[in-house]
Amino acid sequence: MKKIMFGLVLIAVLAAACGGPALQPTPLPTQPPPTSTSPAPTETHIPVDLPPAQLAAINALAEAFGIRVDEIKVVSVEAVQWPDSCLGISYPNARCAQAITPGFRIILEANGEQYEYHTNESGSAVASAAATLTWHREGGFAGFCDDLVVVVSGQAQAGSCAPSTAYPLGTLTDDELTQFKQWAKSFGSVVIEMRDPAVADAMTIVLTFSGNGSGQPTEADQQAMLNWAQSVYDRLKP
Known part of the structure; x- marks a missing residue:
């Protein structure tokens, strides 16, 4: 859910009304100015008494x-x-x-x-503690070495680890973000590992997810998360 201090000051501007000249030559008693009832300006800084x-x-x-x-x-x-x-x-x-x-x-x-x-x-x-998903794929006939990091704000960073290259920062689609937030509400800490048999070109995929829930995904949920991550990666890869 991955920082800087902000200082914000609000300047209130009050305007005073002025009366025009009297139309009669006879002086009139001076009236006291009306009492201002303007509300106090809204505070826009952090209260200084916070720990x-x-x-x-x-x-x-x-x-x-x-x-x-x-x-x-x-x-x-x-x-x-x-x-x-x-x-x-x-x-x-x-x-x-x-x-x-x-x-x-x-x-x-x-x-x-x-x-x-x-x-x-x-x-x-x-x-x-915002929900975060990471996905790493390595090996296979094509020699994959791919990474994806997604945060609940909707930002997604895809990249390659051979050599180390970060692709342009992307964002999730509305449907992708909706699905991500549903998982964040349902699941807690999740680690999914898929490994091919031990051969020279074996493929390894590792997905980690840190949500705000307490449940664990079913096998069907795990496969859906893996498919979702690969789909997001494929869309963001140049």
């Missing part, structure tokens, strides 16, 4: 999705003892120190959507 970990999560979300910080609210904060330095979020090839790390699970909301972030106690480490 550092919550501020860090808000800034990370604002940067990742281009959301104004004043449109983000904190839904819940839970103190957690994370099992490693990666704050309980594992990614392929990530190096995580296996040490208990005190921190927080922070749920944020913006534009009707909720986002989960993990932090350490000080907020110096922040990680998005």
